[in-house]
Amino acid sequence: MDKNSIFYDPSLKRRHFKSKLFKYFTLSSLVVSLLFLGIFLLDMVLKGSSAVQQTYIQVEVSYNQESIDNYRSIVDKKYLNLLSRAALREVPEQMQANPSLMNTKEVVWILADDQVDMYMKKYYYKIGEKDLSTLEELQKNGMVDKKFNTIFFTHGDSKTPEYSGILSAFIGTILTLAVTMLVAFPIGVATAVYLEEFSKQNWWSEFLEININNLAAIPSILFGLLGLAIYINLFGLPRSSALVGGLTLALMTLPIIVVSSRAALRSVPASIRQAGYALGLTKVQVVKDHVIPLAFPGIMTGNIIGLAHAMGETAPLIIVGMIAFIPDSPSSVMEAATVMPAQLFTWAGMPERAYIERTAAGILVLLSVLISLNSLAVYLRKKFEVKW
Amino acid sequence: MATFETKNKHAHLQEDIIKYLLILAAAISILTTFGILFSILFEAIEFFKLKSFVYFFTGTEWTPGVENSQFGALPIFAGTFMITAIAMAVALPIGLGSAIYMSEYATPNARNVLKPLLEILAGIPTVVYGFFAAITVAPFIVKISAAVGIEASFNSALASGVVMGIMIIPYISSLSDDVITAVPDSLRKGSLALGMTKAETIKDIVIPSAMPGIISATLLGISKALGETMIVVMAAGLRPNLSWNILEDMTTVTVRIVDALTGDQAFNSPATLSAFALGLALFVVTLILNIVSVRLIQKFKEKYKMSSL
Amino acid sequence: MAKNKVKIEVKDLNLWYGDKHALHGLNIELYKNKITALIGPSGCGKSTFLRCLNRMNDLITSVRVEGEVVIDGKNIYDKDVDEVSVRKRIGMVFQQPNPFPKSIYENVAYAPLKHGIVKKGSSCDELVEQSLRSAGIWNEVKDILKEPGTGLSGGQQQRLCIARTIAVKPDVILMDEPTSALDPISTEKIEALMLELKKEYTIITVTHNMQQAARIADMTAFFHLGDLIEYDETEKIFINPAQKKTEDYITGRFG
Numbered sequence: 001m002d003k004n005s006i007f008y009d010p011s012l013k014r015r016h017f018k019s020k021l022f023k024y025f026t027l028s029s030l031v032v033s034l035l036f037l038g039i040f041l042l043d044m045v046l047k048g049s050s051a052v053q054q055t056y057i058q059v060e061v062s063y064n065q066e067s068i069d070n071y072r073s074i075v076d077k078k079y080l081n082l083l084s085r086a087a088l089r090e091v092p093e094q095m096q097a098n099p100s101l102m103n104t105k106e107v108v109w110i111l112a113d114d115q116v117d118m119y120m121k122k123y124y125y126k127i128g129e130k131d132l133s134t135l136e137e138l139q140k141n142g143m144v145d146k147k148f149n150t151i152f153f154t155h156g157d158s159k160t161p162e163y164s165g166i167l168s169a170f171i172g173t174i175l176t177l178a179v180t181m182l183v184a185f186p187i188g189v190a191t192a193v194y195l196e197e198f199s200k201q202n203w204w205s206e207f208l209e210i211n212i213n214n215l216a217a218i219p220s221i222l223f224g225l226l227g228l229a230i231y232i233n234l235f236g237l238p239r240s241s242a243l244v245g246g247l248t249l250a251l252m253t254l255p256i257i258v259v260s261s262r263a264a265l266r267s268v269p270a271s272i273r274q275a276g277y278a279l280g281l282t283k284v285q286v287v288k289d290h291v292i293p294l295a296f297p298g299i300m301t302g303n304i305i306g307l308a309h310a311m312g313e314t315a316p317l318i319i320v321g322m323i324a325f326i327p328d329s330p331s332s333v334m335e336a337a338t339v340m341p342a343q344l345f346t347w348a349g350m351p352e353r354a355y356i357e358r359t360a361a362g363i364l365v366l367l368s369v370l371i372s373l374n375s376l377a378v379y380l381r382k383k384f385e386v387k388w
Numbered sequence: 389m390a391t392f393e394t395k396n397k398h399a400h401l402q403e404d405i406i407k408y409l410l411i412l413a414a415a416i417s418i419l420t421t422f423g424i425l426f427s428i429l430f431e432a433i434e435f436f437k438l439k440s441f442v443y444f445f446t447g448t449e450w451t452p453g454v455e456n457s458q459f460g461a462l463p464i465f466a467g468t469f470m471i472t473a474i475a476m477a478v479a480l481p482i483g484l485g486s487a488i489y490m491s492e493y494a495t496p497n498a499r500n501v502l503k504p505l506l507e508i509l510a511g512i513p514t515v516v517y518g519f520f521a522a523i524t525v526a527p528f529i530v531k532i533s534a535a536v537g538i539e540a541s542f543n544s545a546l547a548s549g550v551v552m553g554i555m556i557i558p559y560i561s562s563l564s565d566d567v568i569t570a571v572p573d574s575l576r577k578g579s580l581a582l583g584m585t586k587a588e589t590i591k592d593i594v595i596p597s598a599m600p601g602i603i604s605a606t607l608l609g610i611s612k613a614l615g616e617t618m619i620v621v622m623a624a625g626l627r628p629n630l631s632w633n634i635l636e637d638m639t640t641v642t643v644r645i646v647d648a649l650t651g652d653q654a655f656n657s658p659a660t661l662s663a664f665a666l667g668l669a670l671f672v673v674t675l676i677l678n679i680v681s682v683r684l685i686q687k688f689k690e691k692y693k694m695s696s697l
Numbered sequence: 698m699a700k701n702k703v704k705i706e707v708k709d710l711n712l713w714y715g716d717k718h719a720l721h722g723l724n725i726e727l728y729k730n731k732i733t734a735l736i737g738p739s740g741c742g743k744s745t746f747l748r749c750l751n752r753m754n755d756l757i758t759s760v761r762v763e764g765e766v767v768i769d770g771k772n773i774y775d776k777d778v779d780e781v782s783v784r785k786r787i788g789m790v791f792q793q794p795n796p797f798p799k800s801i802y803e804n805v806a807y808a809p810l811k812h813g814i815v816k817k818g819s820s821c822d823e824l825v826e827q828s829l830r831s832a833g834i835w836n837e838v839k840d841i842l843k844e845p846g847t848g849l850s851g852g853q854q855q856r857l858c859i860a861r862t863i864a865v866k867p868d869v870i871l872m873d874e875p876t877s878a879l880d881p882i883s884t885e886k887i888e889a890l891m892l893e894l895k896k897e898y899t900i901i902t903v904t905h906n907m908q909q910a911a912r913i914a915d916m917t918a919f920f921h922l923g924d925l926i927e928y929d930e931t932e933k934i935f936i937n938p939a940q941k942k943t944e945d946y947i948t949g950r951f952g
Contacts, residue, residue: 005771006868009782011813012585016781019587023493029485030502033561036554037509043524044516190413198407199414210682212417217608217678218671219615221642222424225667228649229427251420258417284403312513315617315642319649341515341618348519348622356523363516370511495758574795578858581753582808582865583785592807597798691798 044367048360053146054162055112055120057082057138061091063101068092075110081131082138086163087111111151112144114162114354120146123353152361156327157343161354164347166362171329172242172322172337173311179246179333180253180310185303187250188257192299195258196265197287216255223252224319232320240321240336248316253306260302264295297384304377308370314341340366428671431664435459438658444665450628452648452659459662461669463628467638471549471624472613474634478553479609483560484602490561491568492590503565510558518622521551526623533635543625543637552619556609563608567601567685568594570692600688607681611674617642641666704729704869704899705750710764712745712754719745721923722764727916732891732900734914734931736907738946741920743903747871750901751787752780769868785812788862792874794854796846796861801838804846804857805829805864812865824864832860833890852883859890863898870894872902876909888913907947911935919943 002008059075061067067074071088087110095101116135118125127135138144156168191212199205227248231237237244268291276286292299317323323342330337338346344362347355436444439459447460486506490499526547533540540546571594579589595602625637626647648663655661705727712720720742727733735743745754752773754760765772773783785808796804805825806815815821825842829835834856838849846857855875862870872891876884891900891913904910910917911931918928919940927934927943938944 002771006769006786007771007773007778007782009779009785012779012782015585015588015811016779019585022587022591023489026485026489026493029482030489030506033482033486033506033509033554033557034502036557037505040512040520040554043520047523187413187416190410191417194407194410194414198410208414208418210679211421213682214675214678215417215421217611217674217681218421218424219611219617219642219674221615221617221645222428222667222671224649225431225645225664226420226424226427229431229664230423233655254417254420282403284406308511312511312515314513314515315621315646318621318646323650341513344519345515345618345622348515348522359519359523363519366513367516370513374511572795574791574793575797577753577756577791578795578797578861579808580756581751581784581789581791582861583781583783584808584811585781588811592811593797 044360044363047357048362048364050121050123051152051357051361052149054149054151055117056109056145056147057112057116058107058109058143058145059083060105060107061110062105063091063095064103068095078130078134079138081128082113082116082135084111084113084160084162086158086160109145109147111162114160114352116144117162118353120144121357152358156329157325157338157346158327159325161350161352161358164355164358166340166343166358166365168326168329169338169340169343169362172326173339175242175330175333175337176246176249176317176322176339177307177310179243180249181303181307183247183250184253184257184306188254188303188306189261189299191254191258192261192265193287193292196262197283197291212255212258215251216259220252220313221315221319223248224316226251227316227320238334238336240324240338241334242330242337243333244320245317245322245337245339246333248320249310249313252313252316253310256306256309257302260305261295261299264298264302265291267298268294297380301377301381304373304380308373308377311339311373312341312366312370314339314345317342318345425671428664428667431661432668434656435658435661435665438661448630450644452662453651453653457658459658459665461628461641461666463630464639464641464644464666465669466630467545467624467628468614468640468642470632470634470638471545471552471620471640472610474546474549475552475556475613475616476606476610478550479556479560479613480606482553483557483605483609484564486557487561487564487568488590488595491565492586492594503562506558506561508558509554510562512555514555514616514618515622517551517555518618518620521547521619521623525551529635538635540635541625541637543623544635545624545638546634548620548623549634551623552613552616555616555619556612559612560605560609563605563685564598564602567598567605567688570601570688571597572692598688600684600691604681604684604688607677607684611677611681614677615642615670615674617646621646641670645670701728701731703727704768705901706765706767707749708765708767710746710749710762710766712742712749712763713761714757715759719923720749723925725918725925725928727899727901729899730895730897731915732895732902732913733916733918734910735901735903735918735920736905736910736946737920737926739905740922742923743918743920744873746920747873747901747903750869750871751789752783753789755780785865786867787869787871788865788867789871789873790855790858790862790875793878794851794858796849796854796857798845798847800843801829801846801849801857802842805860808861808865814864814866828860828864829857831863831894832856833886833893834860850883852879852886855879855883855887856890859887859894863894867898869899869901872900874903874905877905884909907935919946921946 059079061074071092072080074088074091115125115127119127151163152165154167155163155165158164195205195208227244231244231247232239272290273286276290317339322338323346324336324338326336326338344359347359444459444461446462447458448462449458449460450464451458490502494502526542526544529544529547530540530542575593575597576589579593620640620643624643625639626643627637627639629636629638645663645666648660653659703726707723707725710720710723735747737743748754749762750766754762762774766774802825805828806821809815809824815824826835829838834853837853849857876887894900914931917931917934919926921942927938927940934943935947
């Protein structure tokens, strides 16, 4: 360009370069955050996908009195170390349930030991030399195979990794969250209705508002301290129970429900309320019959998001003892229970490789549930979204 | 002639009952806050009856569960501070950078996709982050360090700090994005019309205008980092360690709380009660951070007359 | 008017917002050291045209511009022209006063420092004072230079924005309805200022206010639906317009 032109400005080159650099910095931070998400999800899938299958071994089983007395004599001794003890222990029960099996022999698929499973999945394994040669021979004869891991979804926790599953934690989660929502939903919505529809602008409503705001920012672990000090020590509710866990989570979920329900109530236009008053309805009638039904989809969306939030919470539940070893699903909210994230925490701390695989698989299950819940919330919001 | 009903006493009473029930529900949130405060406060007082208050904040020896146990929490606070600092060093530039890209450079359509995608990071349970930190990131750091000839702990502060930073990114980016978007366009135009480049406009005009909101987001992030439990329980150490080396293991307030309350010590032993003293410190600090943060965002809203964020 | 020196020559300027053809082949010559008022009903394209003169329309992605805007012999839409340098030379004042949330001093000093016109220190202080004096606001703010610019009244804010613009030492100042958000007294001050400023600068202003155009403009251009209907000396436009449409608009028959 002509150097005499008033638009000639050589210093701009450097400034434009810096401007570009800045843009690339911001773009790369975004890419890095999304990359983190990608790496993280990929890592979980890679670590968890092998848990979809489990190794089984085809062996001859003898059903007789000796087997009932001692499960170790069910199969040939040389296979004993390759098979899951927990699975073998179940065989006598099958015999008792089905006496016609007595004194017969049968070739069946029996769950393999976790080390055999690790061997089959080409992870690090610890198998004695003798057992290894037996295993290799079995493998040559096609007697070793991987099948879909049903145990993971149908059993609770177990001290033998190959026999442990997520079911009891899943049931525990449902019980705990049922308590949470039974408490948090009515209180949360009532608080929102009060703040939005009834309270006047004064020190009390302001105090309430600040309070709810602060409640949302309190670290979750401190709710655990409250649960421990008040529910367990003061009220004497059973430690580790879904009741205590649910009540603790309810207080944590409360602010989320209040905030989103208020937003839903606020989105109902004033004209609806005025129309109600003009018909001679009282305030309670207007709110109950007109405002709340219109705000309901929004309130539900907020509750689902709160529920998803509570579902992923672990720290306060550890404090109230919900990390106990729970092999069987709890049947009431007073029994000791564990929840999915707490189960994952316990497994993650185990030394056996098979538990790591299960933790990652459990994470995938938990994330799927959470994503479904959040999608449901988004769907509800879209479907019932009303433009006033 | 029109007739007006006299006030129906029964209906009036019903209205009042419903109203008071609603007030009662609202009061539960206040009860909870005070419940937390007092349940922690009372047990903390019990603790300080047994052990020195001054030594708790200034001492460097933390030896619970032994004869003549010592409770100097300084190394625990230091560890918490280090891990929080690492987390913010990761989360602040990346979160703010992402927010700037989304609000200033991305098209509205791209922003509508990117923002929820980033918020997935906030929806991931912390126990999952903890697993990721302990099983994937920490061994990776050990390997890298070994490759350059440095020794790193499997419970390094770096591993839990970095993963915690990832977790906090969406908290920073989401709020920052909101406030940056709320900066009036007229300011950008004013700057561009003076012959400023886009980046100069963003750095010199937009970001300073959004500063109260960005600081608020940062404080919220710090508060999240201080109170985060699962990541550090799973990936950081248990050993109170007063050190500047982020490759060493360190412990945090939350780790020691969990450790004290999952042990088999009697409830009224100083070892267990120490959890409440640590909890009190955590409560006070996060409460202050939150109050300041809310004040700042309110100021920002008033400045640009926003109804809601 | 032979002595009028052409500062800006617009040749066959077309502009589209997406598919919408908003400016239809405009041709106009704008003169140096004059105030040119652009008038016309809302949506007539006068503000769009104004933004073409400093390439502010480039910021809107859907906008497409064809034609030439030649300023001092250089078409600003030429490939080798940097739009940032255009905006540096062609200043702009907006409808709503938009001081930066910085101190009064920084509001004025920011752009000159970035452009390297002055260095920090006494030369910068001088430029700030000179610009604020030129904008007729020095006496009001000289003791509060450290206070935020957003704390001033609307009229003061607008004069601060003018000071900010002239601190960059532009050739042309574009004003997009600079007084429409202000009270009558502030408006009067800005108008007086514009008359003062035209001695040094070429001023193009958009206005809704016909009396204002009549009061301050040397030249007036009437726009209607993306066409330049009439362009002449202000007196001629207001007293004896050549076009029926112009007369209708000026006499208030539509607007």
